[in-house]
Amino acid sequence: MAQAPAAPGYPPQAPGYPQAPGAPPPQQPPQHPAAYAPAGSKDLKCSSCGAPLTPQGGLTLITCDYCGTATSLGTGGWSVIQKHFMLDNRIDQQVALETGGKWLDQGILRRNVAKNAELLEATLRFVPYWIVPTSVTADIQGLKGTGQVNLGGGQSAGHTAAKIGLSILAGAAAAAAAQRGGRVQMNQPQPVRVRDRINVFYNIPVVGVRGYTKYQPDDGYTFNVQGKTAYDKKKTGGVETLDGDVAEQEANQFAQSLAQKYAEKEARKRVDTLESFVPYFQQSPGELLHAPVWFVRYNHKAKKEMFILIDGNASKVIDGERPAASLW
Incomplete structure (x- = not known):
């Protein structure tokens, strides 16, 4: 398993939020008995198959190399993550590059960007994400018709x-x-004061590897969680599967900050001037998802190194960098 590099932490703890309302029971993977060990343990055994687990380099989220059971370090020690899923990779490198190339050339001020790009890397990894269902109800006030x-x-x-x-x-x-x-x-024009309430819901993915900041969607991208299956090591096809070091509680806090950003963006669509935005959050229990992600790194005209992140399950661009304008 790949060791997670060190990097700055996530934003500080967000304000508290009420408990989530009842929801339909999610798809459940095979259940394993909870297995705890002291937080300082260095040699553990997988509770599912008995294979040795050896935490390294501050990792707190480990997937068994043999059976794929995920184990997490919490305040009570090491325990099995009961909800561990995955998405299948459905594209090869050629399709990933074609998908990224089409995205590079989008826009009236971009032409032949992909053709002029120098490919540096195209790597597929199964990356752990905490999927955090988050609802936001926000009372907004603003002015409309101000011009x-x-x-x-x-x-x-x-x-x-x-x-x-x-x-x-x-x-x-x-x-x-x-x-x-x-x-x-x-x-x-005579502005009209608007008072409204918005309700939005997001299945927010939070990358479980600290330091993989480029793998973190920040514009509302979501994975196709409807197509998930219980994690099966055999389905990775030997592709590198990353362990992690971001705890579920920390992911929940970060997801709340992203949900506020997305909801405020939605609120600004309804008024010309947003004067007040008061959000209320509800989060349901999250789950761990290993998603196939293609990381493409390239040079644009040998001037600047950029990247593209591609969802290997949906064949869509998650995020990336591209020149603002390139016509020749």
Whole structure:
């Protein structure tokens, strides 16, 4: 198993949140008896198959090399993770590169980016993610109809462009009227105060390996958890499967901070000026998911090293870097 590199911690502990309401029982993997050992233990045995487990380098999330049972270190010692799933890898390296190449060339200001890129690495790994079901109910207050363009509110490019276009047309019409000696009459829009409540839900993935920050989705990407199966070491096909060092409680706190970011982005779509945003969180018990992820690293015109992260199950780009503009 690969050892997790050291890296800065996740954000500090978030405020408390109420207990999650009842939900349909999730798909369950084979159950194993809980197995505890002192926190300082260096030699453990897998509670499922009896194979030796040897924690290394501060790892607190270990998958058995023989049967795939996941064991985690908590305040009470080592214990088996009861909900451990995986997604199958469905694409090879060629398909991963094609998927990444199409993403690189998206946008009117990008042309032949993939063609001009120098491939440095294309590696498949099964990466552990804590999947944290998080609901956000938020009371919002703001102004609508102010005529302001919300550049940071998460609105679609088309919607923002339409607002900018209308402002430009209005200004041009006023200038033309002034040149003709006509009277310019500008109707100032009357803003309307909006009070609303939004309800959003996310299955937020939190990467379980500290230091793998590039593997952390931060724009709302979610894995196809409906296609998950109980973790089976044989299904990895010998591909590197990472252990981790992020505890479930820590993942829950980080997921809450991401949920707030996503919900506030949604709130800004409903008003021109967001004045107040008061969120309430509910989280259901999470689960551990080993997802197949292709990490592609490339040089753009030998100037800057960039990366693309591709979901090997859904053949979709999770995240990545690409030039803002490249036309030749």
